[in-house]
Structures are given as structure tokens and as C-alpha cells.
Amino acid sequence: MTAACLLLLLVSTRALVPSLALTVSPLVSDGAVLVAAPAAAHIFGEGAARKQEVRVAIDGQTLATTTANEDGTFGASLPPRKASTAPVTVTVSTDTQQVVVNNILFGEVWACSGQSNMQMTVSSAANATAEILRAKQYKHIRVATVAQISLPNTTVPAYEPQMQQTWTDAATGLDGAPWTTFSATCWFFGRNLYDRLGGDVPVGLVAVSVGGTAIELWTPVSDQSKCQDAPCFDTNRNCALWAERGECKRNPGYMLVRCRYSCKQCAGPPWRPGGGGGDGHATLPYLQAKTALPSYSERTPVTPEQYVNDDRRGHSTIFDAPEMRAALAGQFVNDMSYARHSPNDVDDIIDSQGGLNDDRASLWNGMLAPVLRMSLSGLVWYQAEANYYNPTGRTPNVGYRCLFPAFVNAVRNFYRASKPAHGDGMSELPFGFVQLAGYCDTLWKAADCSYSSLNLVAELRWAQVSGLAKAPNRVLGSSSFFATAIDLEASNGTVAGNATWGDIHPPDKQHVGDRLARAAMAVVYGDTTVHYAGPVLSACEVRTSMHAKRGGDNSAYLDLAFDATLLRGDAISLHAAHGLEVLLASSNGTWLAAPLVRANGYTARAQLPTANSDVIAVRYAWRDNPCCPQSYGPTEPPSNYTCKELACAIYASSSELPAPPFYASVDRSGRCQLPWNPAKNAKLKSKKVSTSHALVAGGGVFVSTAVVAGCRSSMAKSRSTAVDANGELSVKSDPRCTREGMAPLRLRGTTSANIV
Numbered sequence: 001m002t003a004a005c006l007l008l009l010l011v012s013t014r015a016l017v018p019s020l021a022l023t024v025s026p027l028v029s030d031g032a033v034l035v036a037a038p039a040a041a042h043i044f045g046e047g048a049a050r051k052q053e054v055r056v057a058i059d060g061q062t063l064a065t066t067t068a069n070e071d072g073t074f075g076a077s078l079p080p081r082k083a084s085t086a087p088v089t090v091t092v093s094t095d096t097q098q099v100v101v102n103n104i105l106f107g108e109v110w111a112c113s114g115q116s117n118m119q120m121t122v123s124s125a126a127n128a129t130a131e132i133l134r135a136k137q138y139k140h141i142r143v144a145t146v147a148q149i150s151l152p153n154t155t156v157p158a159y160e161p162q163m164q165q166t167w168t169d170a171a172t173g174l175d176g177a178p179w180t181t182f183s184a185t186c187w188f189f190g191r192n193l194y195d196r197l198g199g200d201v202p203v204g205l206v207a208v209s210v211g212g213t214a215i216e217l218w219t220p221v222s223d224q225s226k227c228q229d230a231p232c233f234d235t236n237r238n239c240a241l242w243a244e245r246g247e248c249k250r251n252p253g254y255m256l257v258r259c260r261y262s263c264k265q266c267a268g269p270p271w272r273p274g275g276g277g278g279d280g281h282a283t284l285p286y287l288q289a290k291t292a293l294p295s296y297s298e299r300t301p302v303t304p305e306q307y308v309n310d311d312r313r314g315h316s317t318i319f320d321a322p323e324m325r326a327a328l329a330g331q332f333v334n335d336m337s338y339a340r341h342s343p344n345d346v347d348d349i350i351d352s353q354g355g356l357n358d359d360r361a362s363l364w365n366g367m368l369a370p371v372l373r374m375s376l377s378g379l380v381w382y383q384a385e386a387n388y389y390n391p392t393g394r395t396p397n398v399g400y401r402c403l404f405p406a407f408v409n410a411v412r413n414f415y416r417a418s419k420p421a422h423g424d425g426m427s428e429l430p431f432g433f434v435q436l437a438g439y440c441d442t443l444w445k446a447a448d449c450s451y452s453s454l455n456l457v458a459e460l461r462w463a464q465v466s467g468l469a470k471a472p473n474r475v476l477g478s479s480s481f482f483a484t485a486i487d488l489e490a491s492n493g494t495v496a497g498n499a500t501w502g503d504i505h506p507p508d509k510q511h512v513g514d515r516l517a518r519a520a521m522a523v524v525y526g527d528t529t530v531h532y533a534g535p536v537l538s539a540c541e542v543r544t545s546m547h548a549k550r551g552g553d554n555s556a557y558l559d560l561a562f563d564a565t566l567l568r569g570d571a572i573s574l575h576a577a578h579g580l581e582v583l584l585a586s587s588n589g590t591w592l593a594a595p596l597v598r599a600n601g602y603t604a605r606a607q608l609p610t611a612n613s614d615v616i617a618v619r620y621a622w623r624d625n626p627c628c629p630q631s632y633g634p635t636e637p638p639s640n641y642t643c644k645e646l647a648c649a650i651y652a653s654s655s656e657l658p659a660p661p662f663y664a665s666v667d668r669s670g671r672c673q674l675p676w677n678p679a680k681n682a683k684l685k686s687k688k689v690s691t692s693h694a695l696v697a698g699g700g701v702f703v704s705t706a707v708v709a710g711c712r713s714s715m716a717k718s719r720s721t722a723v724d725a726n727g728e729l730s731v732k733s734d735p736r737c738t739r740e741g742m743a744p745l746r747l748r749g750t751t752s753a754n755i756v
Helices: 003-016 128-137 184-196 239-244 252-258 304-309 321-327 346-352 362-372 400-417 446-450 456-464 509-523
Strands: 033-035 042-046 053-058 061-067 074-077 084-093 098-114 141-146 163-169 203-209 378-382 431-435 480-484 537-543 557-562 572-574 580-584 591-593 596-600 603-607 615-620 650-652 662-666
Touching: 033 203, 042 084, 053 074, 061 074, 098 184, 098 362, 141 184, 141 362, 184 203, 184 378, 184 509, 203 362, 239 252, 362 400, 378 509, 400 431, 400 456, 431 456, 431 509, 480 509, 537 615, 537 662, 572 596, 572 603
Parallel strands: 033 098, 098 203, 098 378, 141 203, 378 431, 431 480
Antiparallel strands: 042 074, 053 061, 053 084, 084 098, 141 163, 537 557, 557 603, 572 650, 580 591, 580 615, 596 603, 615 662
């Protein structure tokens, strides 16, 4: 046999048997939490001989057997096991080898994935010192962090993840680990979930995140193929100049995404200010863009060293990455969206390899897919910032509006395919996400933070909910849920030492975690008592001289009604007057303010600009920075103004949950057309309420505790619920209450139908 043939034989044999040592996934290692009933914990690993029997035992009792695959990988699902704080020992064995895993708990297990907002650690969150000390109370919450591994140019994901931080219980993490590596959003979500489940169900949390990464890096290539890119355009007026300087080749990660036209990646118009369609939105994303963008010299920090090394490294570089890259003379600046402080971060490597197109699915292969082989209670996602350039929030099958549902489906499909049939105990993996926080590019002058009319982040938030205002919805499924962060932004200078007003990375991850946990309790765990949704628009109607009026009132106003069932007996509270806008057929594409003047139960009223307002569309919180009144001003505000947290206009009064953004067209009769609530497109009907409140001249917050008369819930206080044949929760309520428009809730392990 020649040397070449011998070498080929050795390579082929190695491919069939990657390892002779039996190993179990690090997700099933000492100190792990495995998912409890109704799901079945999945034990998986590598290193068995082909077709060899693999046995899994708990405390010496064999509970599952399986046969190893051709490549030595194996997976077996245990019988569903009730949650318990009593640790057990898991043994995985073949005829020749065994692996013993100690101190295993059974409970709820959630993966948390995304980019920089998910990656932000507990030690970087607001009130970090106090929060870390408080963590010692939670000995039955255990956390783990997956290492940042990029695996491009393959369609075969890694079988097991690599770990940055192995399983650690929260009570012993007081020496700095895991809080300097573990996700703050994930921690506060898990902590709130643990408390709401009664404090006796172990919770396991697995963080899987990389800052500055687009969703294409987290999604299998095949699942992205049906999604179209946005129309060809440059996102910066300097693209042509940068392309002329050769930046398309030197800095492809930025240029081939942000300057597609100038880099000859597509055929279309170059970047230009202005333009727009008949509904007041741009045919290009930059409708009413400012004609004088600040020069590089006007931005801060002013030196590359400050930019990379200072504590504000989360700031966006979307408009100046090529210039900054040149100034650094080859040193790395992450041109996907955010400056990074370590050249060894995986996103640094991704960008240096040639940009997005070369790295699609690289983080799916290296990080997320291996985690999805584990049995989970669900997954929480905080990402979208790096896709701001391609939102197309109101156009299905294009941009993030298409990519996000494709990603969710890919996650669920792979999750099920990686388990034995029905071994996970669920029909659909629960999926929660965070709607993006307020944002402005803080490298610009402060005034530009508010007076941006680009609204790409606003469009991106709409894309996150598939243009349906709420979740669950018919696109993302019956087990989807979300928390909006539009009113959570770093304000009044600095917070936690590393963020400024307008930064899209708010250190206040406590509110994010609480809102996610509320939604998970309602949608996944069937808690019928928790307030989990802010006010969601269910109907609205214009009252002007051009539309039918009621009661002889000649005022011009807009009546809005919000989904009473989602509010669960709560009422509307107005914290401010700003945020609602209308588009008139006569306003030449300019949106006009419609100040909110009154709330009454679950309805509200806004003043229209003129008595003859010919309204054709209405929108709320449709700004990159939606909760600042300065964002809606006719002129630029002073450069030193600040904006407070929790300062949006519309909230639920007792839960303090904000209304998410909405956009709706208005028909000739003056009624809003709501794709997420078609049953409510009929004429708005008045409901009797017990009390009301108004936002009067001079400002101030007026909170009403009114509830709709005859619609006080008599829901049981316990978490036990009944599920009907359609998978909907059976709720005991006053018969005069209606469930119309309510997204049916879902218990883990059940199915659900009739989602809109």
C-alpha cells in the first residue's frame, strides 16, 4: 500500500470515529439543570463505537438506552421527571466506558441568545453590586455561558458546544464569576421566573450570545434563501467616496452591507435624502434624512484610542466605520455595528473574514444549534440592532420582517429534529424576544439623537412583531411572547458608568427580565393572573367633520380602544401627551402630532391637528427614540437635554407595562384597519367605565385604577388551569366579558389554535 493510500485510509477512519473517549455534552455536566416534566431531558454526547448501545441511568437505575450513530454520536431521552431541588447522579455507559455526572437538578431550562444586549453581563447592569450580592439567595438557579465559536462555510453544525463558563449556581458566584461573563437579561429573566414559579423549581440558564452580530449569522443558510434584501441603496452619503478609496475591499464587513450600491453589489439608486411613498414612508429608508450630516470631527470620542478603549465601547459605528478603520491603521473596529474592546472576540474574527455573506450561519453552526440539542423549556432572544439597515417592517418576505420568522422556524424545526419523536413533550418550542430599546447614534451631536427622521429602528421593531403589534401571533406561533424595551434607555448622562442617553444598550436589564418573565408565565406556563401585556390597540376611529360624528360634538379627535382581555382588568394610564401621530392626505407625507388628552378605562382620546383632518394613517411610538418628547419636535432641541426612562405616553396603570408601537391605515369611514385584530375593524363601540382620567394642561401623570364595568375578572389565584380541545385556557370570568381578540394562551406541552 502506498503512503498516499495509507494517509487517505487514516483520514477516512478518523472521520467516521471522531473520538474514542466517551463524552457527554458539557450542557449535561456536573451541576447542570435538566428540563423537568412534561418535557423529557435529552442526554447526548460523542465517542461511542458505531452502533454501540449506550445506557443512561439515574442514581443507578437505567432509564433509557439508545444506539450510537455511525460517527459515534448518541442521544437518548429520559422519561419525564418532576422538578426537584434534590440532586441526582446521571451515569452514561457503554460496555467498555462510562461517564458519571454529579449534582444534577431537574427544573426549567431556558437558553438566552442574541447580540450585545443579551451579551451585556450582570456586572455591567444597573445596580450591579447589589444585584450580585442578592444572587446568593438563589442557590437553585444555575447558569452557564457558551463560548463564542464561529463555524463558517459548512452546513453541518457542531454536535456539542464549547463552554466559556460551565454550570455554576448563583449562590456561589460571589467571587466575580459568573457575573463578569453571564448575561444580565438572561439572569433577570430567570430570577423573576424562579420567583414567580414559587421558589421551589430549579431554573437553569444557558447564555449563547455575541455582540454586534446580524441575524444571518444565527440562521441556517437554507432558511434565509426565501428572504429578499431591501431595495438596493447606500446607507451613508459618504459611501461613494469610501468606495473610491478602496474601502469595499479593505473593510468589506461594513461596506458590502452598508454601501451596497457604491460597492456594486446590486443595481439601484445611491443614497439620497428625501423621497417617499404616498403613505409618508420612504421608497428608500432615508425619508426626510438630514441634509447636513455631522462631520467626523464633530463626533466623540475624537481619537481612535478613546473610541476602542473607553468605557463607552457599546456606541454605534454605523456611519464612520471606514474612517475609523483607516485611522486605526489596520487595528480592529467591529464594523457590523458596535465597537468592541477585544480583538479576540468572535465577531472581530467574523468581520475580518470578509463580511456578512461569507459568514452566514457561522454562529448557528458553532454555538446555537449545539445548544438546541438539549431539551429546553424555551428560548429568549435579544437581537436585531445589527439588522437596522434592512428592516422593511411593513413589507413581508423582505429584510428582517422575513428573516426573523425564518430564524424562529429554523430554531423550532432543528430543536424537534434533534430529539426522538415527541421526546421533548412539546408541540412547539416557546420563543420569547425583546423589542428594541430607544436609540440614537451617540457618536453624533446630542441633538441628532432625537431629531432623527430615519426611523429605521422603529421599522425594525415593527418587523420584530411581524407587523401584528403583539405576540403570540399567527406568524411567530402560539408559544411566542415578547417584552418591549422602548421606554428603557440610559438617561441623564451615565448609568452604571458605561452608557449614555440614547444608547441602544440600556443597563436597566431588570425591567427587561421582569417583562419577559411575566409574558412567559402567561403564555408558556398558563398563569391567568399575571399582568403580562401592555395596552395593545384593538380599534380606533376618527371623529372629524369629514367622518361620521356622534352626539353633535364638532371637535376633531381620534378615539382608541385597547384589548381589554389582554389587559386582564387593568386600565389605561397616560404618562405623557406625545407619541401618537397621524398622516393626512393633505400633509404631503408629513406626519403630524395628535396629542393624547384623555384615558378612560381601556380607551383613550387624542386631539387631531384640524377639524377637517383627512386622516389616512395613524402610528404610535414610531421613532428610533420613541419616548422622548423632543423626538417629535418641529425643531432640533438643545444639545444638553436629557430624556427619562419609563417616559412613553401609554401604559397599563397597575403593571406599568408600556403600550408597544403600532401602525395602522385608516379607511374612508375613519376606522383603523388592524391586521392583528380584524374582528375589531368594525365601528368602535363605547364601553361604560367606572372612572376616567385626563392629561391636563401643565403636565403631570394621572393614573387611573378604573376597570371596565361588568368586566372584573374572577380568575382563580392558583396557577392551575384547564385547557380546552383547542389548547386555550379556560378562564372563569364574568359572562359579560369577552375573549374576542385575545391571543389564546398555551401551557407547556399543549397545542393552541386560532391565533391572529
